[in-house]
Every structure is written in structure tokens, then in C-alpha cells.
Amino acid sequence: MPRKYIILLVVTVSAIALDQWTKYEAVGSLTSRFDGLQTGGERLKAMYGEPPPLGRDGRHFQSKRSVEISERFLRLRYEENPGAAWGMFRNLPPNVRGPLFHVVSLGAVILIGYYFTKLSGTDPAEKWALWGLSLVLGGALGNYVDRVARGFVVDFIQAHWMDQAYWPSFNVADMAICVGVGMLILDAFVRKEKPA
Numbered sequence: 001m002p003r004k005y006i007i008l009l010v011v012t013v014s015a016i017a018l019d020q021w022t023k024y025e026a027v028g029s030l031t032s033r034f035d036g037l038q039t040g041g042e043r044l045k046a047m048y049g050e051p052p053p054l055g056r057d058g059r060h061f062q063s064k065r066s067v068e069i070s071e072r073f074l075r076l077r078y079e080e081n082p083g084a085a086w087g088m089f090r091n092l093p094p095n096v097r098g099p100l101f102h103v104v105s106l107g108a109v110i111l112i113g114y115y116f117t118k119l120s121g122t123d124p125a126e127k128w129a130l131w132g133l134s135l136v137l138g139g140a141l142g143n144y145v146d147r148v149a150r151g152f153v154v155d156f157i158q159a160h161w162m163d164q165a166y167w168p169s170f171n172v173a174d175m176a177i178c179v180g181v182g183m184l185i186l187d188a189f190v191r192k193e194k195p196a
Helices: 002-031 038-049 094-118 126-150 171-189
Strands: 066-070 075-081 154-162
Touching: 002 038, 002 066, 002 075, 002 126, 002 154, 002 171, 038 126, 094 126, 126 154, 126 171
Parallel strands: none
Antiparallel strands: 066 075, 075 154
């Protein structure tokens, strides 16, 4: 197997696994979803099975606490995002939103795969693109797992400035996408296309 596909496989699978593990831990620590469930199998079924109806706070999994990491800047707080980045399209009807996100997610995977196959994998100047595309793919698939399983993405990291200004809640998949896109932007400056 060529080295570039090993990088793609390892980085993508690692990003998905880390994303899903942190979401599982966040649901267990910050919500009441796993309360009374004894086995890992029961918890996985509760996490990836059909979600309960919306509760009083507008969430399927009821939040029970938040954790202050830095009182002025960072907390862990459970959120559900049925929309895209920053909650865009969250107000679309579910019968429109679901198919739209499936098409967009699958289109992104196809586009990333196509661009990845164009890389030689042997040129050291391609390192930013190799790692960046792999991270973007892992992040996109991590959030896609949530959409397929539940119809919403679990977010749990909230950055804020002394409770006056907030960055939209995010997760590890979102971080992988942002870092990957940053690497692709860097690649655009570092690696120049050679004229035909």
C-alpha cells in the first residue's frame, strides 16, 4: 500500500475514533443519558440508537452540568447541533435538512478522495496537503457518524471571553476540520503548481 494511503487511513481513523470517544465521554459526564445504564453496550445503544424526544431545554439528551476549565475562557458544556457549522440551516425541516447534509457530506468525501488521489505521495512539498486532507476527511466523517446515528452533532467545547463573547460550541471533529483546512491553506502558499 502506498505511504500516502497509510497516512490517510491512520489519520482519518484516528480523528474519527478520538472524536467519537470524546463525544461518548461528554455525553456520559455532562448529560443524564447514561444514568442507570450499567454496561458499555447499553451506553453505546443509548448513544447511537434512536434519541429520545426533545426535552424541556430543547435537547434530546438532558444536560446535567457544565465543567469550567478556565473560568474566563473555556468550559465543557453539552450542546446539540442539528445544523451545519455554527448552527447554519438548523431551522430547516428535518426532511429537508437530513438529505441535504447526506449529499453535502458524501460530496465532500468524494471531493477529498479525488484530490487526494492526485497527490503523488512522494513529494515532500505535499506534506501539508496529505495531512490536511486526511484531517478534514476524519473530521467530516466524525460529524457524519453523529448525523447518521442521531440526526444531530454532539458539541461540548465552549470558548468564551469572560462570559461576554462566545465562540459557537464545537467538538474534536470540528477541530480536525479547522486544522486540516489551515494546512491546506498553508499548502496553497508553500506548494506551487508547475506549469504544464
